[in-house]
Structures are given as structure tokens and as C-alpha cells.
Amino acid sequence: MSCTNYMEYWDKEGSQKNFSTPFQLEEFKSHVATDKKVLDVGCGYGRIMKKLIAAGYENVTGIEPSRSLRERASKESGDCKIVEFDGMTIPFNDSSFDAVVLAAVLTSIPRDEDQERLLAEISRVLKDEGILYVNDFLLNEDSRNLERYAKFHEKYGRYGIFELYDGGVTRHHSLDRINALFSGFKTVVFENIVYTTMNGNKSNGFYYLGRLG
Numbered sequence: 001m002s003c004t005n006y007m008e009y010w011d012k013e014g015s016q017k018n019f020s021t022p023f024q025l026e027e028f029k030s031h032v033a034t035d036k037k038v039l040d041v042g043c044g045y046g047r048i049m050k051k052l053i054a055a056g057y058e059n060v061t062g063i064e065p066s067r068s069l070r071e072r073a074s075k076e077s078g079d080c081k082i083v084e085f086d087g088m089t090i091p092f093n094d095s096s097f098d099a100v101v102l103a104a105v106l107t108s109i110p111r112d113e114d115q116e117r118l119l120a121e122i123s124r125v126l127k128d129e130g131i132l133y134v135n136d137f138l139l140n141e142d143s144r145n146l147e148r149y150a151k152f153h154e155k156y157g158r159y160g161i162f163e164l165y166d167g168g169v170t171r172h173h174s175l176d177r178i179n180a181l182f183s184g185f186k187t188v189v190f191e192n193i194v195y196t197t198m199n200g201n202k203s204n205g206f207y208y209l210g211r212l213g
Helices: 003-011 025-029 047-054 067-076 112-125 143-156 175-181
Strands: 037-041 059-064 081-084 097-103 126-137 161-163 169-171 185-196 202-212
Touching: 003 067, 025 047, 025 202, 037 047, 037 112, 047 059, 047 097, 059 067, 067 081, 097 112, 112 126, 112 175, 126 185, 143 161
Parallel strands: 037 059, 037 097, 059 081, 097 126
Antiparallel strands: 126 202, 161 169, 185 202
16 A cells, blocks of 8 residues: 555545544653744644644644645644645755654554655654654554454554555554664653544554654
8 A cells, every 4th residue: 555545545534534642742841842843744634733832832834645634724723834745755854853743643654664764754854862752553452453453464464454444544553563663762751541543442552752863
């Protein structure tokens, strides 16, 4: 599945979803001052950007590949600066930002190579010692999830990737996978948490802050 396929889903069914993973604002503020430059990667309709702006952050930019989500953001979050993103190359120079937010984005990028490319791009645009904030989903052990992990394992070649009822493809991650993805960062905070998904189900997850370098 290519980045184009991901965007097709988010331009149709996905653009109507209300995202539900909470943003740990106080934790973020304890590590990133309000005058720092923040990039929200895969910002959707701007829900976290609005929280950051309301909290006093002066320089917040979002990038989002879905045209429909950008259009929704312009209606619901008109004060947010959101830039088009091709899903592969972040359209900013090296060392442009003090912090990057990546909220429930990895789950929407099933392939290892696409996730790794995105993390490399984030590392490129972060300043030295810059902060990465992530929340995302971990593997579950309930029968519903185990059945769909097994059902789609052979098709996608990775355990934890599965198809949603409305056509989306998503991924839950092992801790080993998350540790590998963030190996270029020094862990500041890692907390396990149970999230409510955008479709109203419960799932294991985490939030993470890491420092580049």
C-alpha cells in the first residue's frame, strides 16, 4: 500500500472522523517553551494545534497530506497555519523546528519503510536536542484484535496491521517496533495508556517524549 492509498482513505472516510487520542499538554509544556517553533506532522483538522495556540504557543505549523482534512481545518480551525504535505518529504529546511508533534500518525502508516522515512524526515527538520512528542497504539490481546491481526498478517507481512470496516488500513505496534523507530532519540518520557479509538473502541497505547541526539 502506497502513501497515495493512505491519502485516498483520509480524503474520504477518514476526513469525517473525530480523533480521540488525548494530547498531554502539561507534559509537553514542561519540556517545550511557548516561544519555540512547533511542527504538528499529520495535523488532521488542527485539533492539537488549537490546544497549543490556546496555551500560548506563538509559532505552530501543521502539515497534512489529506486535502479533505485541510479543508475541514480551514472551517474548524481557521487560525491554524497548515501546509500541504506529500506524505513523504517534510517541506521545510533542516533544523527548522524546536519540537515536533506526531499524534496517532504511525498507526495510519502501516509499512515499516514509510514509517522509517517519516522519522528520518522528522529528525532532519528538528534542531539539535529538539523534542519529539508521539502518541500512538500498541498491540492488544483481546479476541477481537487477535482475530484481525491473524486475518491480515499474511496479506501485509507484519503482525498488527489490519483493515478497518470502512476501508482504512491501520497498525498496532509492538514495543520492540517503537523502540527501533525512536532509536535516534533519548527517551524523556514513555507512558503506557489505554486510548479510545476514533471508532469508539479501547486500545493499548502510549505517549512518548524524546530528545534528538
